[in-house]
Amino acid sequence: MGKKRSRDVDQDVAMTDPTVEKKAGADEDDSSDEEDMDIVNVDFELFNYDSTIDFHGVKSLLRQLFDADSQLFDLSALSDLIVEQNTIGSTCKVDDKANDAYAFLTVLNLQEHRAKKPVVAQLIDYLCDRAKKSQGEEKETLATAVPELLAEGSKACVGLVLAERLLNMPAEVIPPMWRCMIDEIEAAVEDKEPYEFTHYLVVSRTYREVESSLDMGERKNKKARDEKGLQYFHPEDEEMRKHAVASGWYEYTKESESVADSKRAFQELGVKPAGFMMLIEADKFEKAVGAIAEYVGSAS
Template sequence: MGKKRSREVDGQGDIPMEDPAIHKKSDDEDDSSDEDMDIINVDFELFNYDPQIDFHGVKTLLRQLFDADAQLLDLSALSDLIVEQNTIGSTCKVDDKANDAYAFLTVLNVTEHAPKKPAVAKLAEYLAERARGDEGLAAAGVPELLTQPKEKQVVGLVLAERLLNMPAEVIPPMWSCLIDEIEAAVEDGEPYQFTHYLVVSRAYHEVESTLDQAERKQKKAREEAELQYFHPEDEEVRRHAVSSGAYSFAREGEVVADSRRAFQELGVKPCGLMMLIEAGKFQRAVKAIAEYVGTGGMTISTST
């Protein structure tokens, strides 16, 4: 696979990016207040995948993405594939390339890889099975696209995840870079000419909190509550999708990790989310993400 285009911003190197959630106290505020804090400049930088560095960080984020069902998939093999196709997608890091990724984004050619790579075939079948349980996804033919695509149908599986406390403003540059990288790969004759993109993400429903027993007795469970997003950009992605749907994790009743238990105590029930976008609308969706999320005055530097 050829080397992708350099991702420098206006020819500059690392550029500080200020997190708007962190503010500097004013002179007339009480210095003794525990809530006072100073501005902290954080340098977020996008990098190509490095197989010698990024395997464990990507695997950890994949485990978070697939939640209770992570054990059903071969995350090691998937992580290897992601970091090996290092000209497609990005990691977002702080301080140094040698650190683990705080966020990652990539696209896998399911149609190309599933017949040859068991890990991708297992992932495609898993997602197809989850899609069969959603009326909209099933009607849109998502299960067939993943496992039995028609001639000339090529599905790009978009995988993205980040640490929960990462600002959403780091995401638009990652998506914009992905568009450029796909275009460059197609120009080089590489297999990234997709007809559809299937974006896999996570969302949640608000349910009864297990912390307030008195309140629990007064309220009914809200299992069918409105879908909420861990990733705010997913709301915009859904607007451009031909079909989308949430799905329950197959093993959600069997696996109770500390993080999941904490969600349950706070009244949050995670679920999977799939969004199918036709290739002709993908670039518009990426532009809409940038407009919807914005940058909050942040600037991100990119490196190869």
């Protein structure tokens, strides 16, 4: 690797989080048609990775990202790799750099690390297997393209994009993180570092609502569960997939039948998580990032 770079100034992203609105007039006239609202502004800051601080926060978010399949990987080794690559990607925090990350984003050169990092070899095998078993309108393309691009000896250079955030984080924090990463990749390429990708493979999560087995009783032999449409933990994924050459969702290999019930959260329908991946050509990646920035801005 070339010389290390650090941002001149850590990025400060100020925004209003609608989840922290507080009513000011609750003790006044409850019959009033209009109530004054106090809005708490939360400042989120983007930081370079720090190996002395960010290991545990990143590992926790990786466990959330890979869900039931997180036990298939050496998450400690993967976390180490991410935080040591401290000039590419960001953590998002509140108040102080020493706090755990509320969100993270990074990209890993799979071909560069596959021989020296066993966890990357594990990831490559896993992603190829899941792509072959993916579902969705573009599953045939995904099932063919991912194993070919990630095969040993392939001339393609695939960047694995890993991004996750706490569930109550506002989507507004995401576009600045992506834009920073694009700038950092461009700077790394100028410094002859191995980030000149031909494709980006974005790993994310999705879910479906399914009828809980707790309510099925004697009906379990009459008909299958009513599976609803695909939903996104990260709403911006729906916009980004429009720029992908292929995308698809896949079942977790370690998923058990009890998961939908354990994540039911007192609803009539259970939640069944699944993995989701998008394959984006490098020359379309910046446009995809611009599209999600526009989407998040229009949806807020």
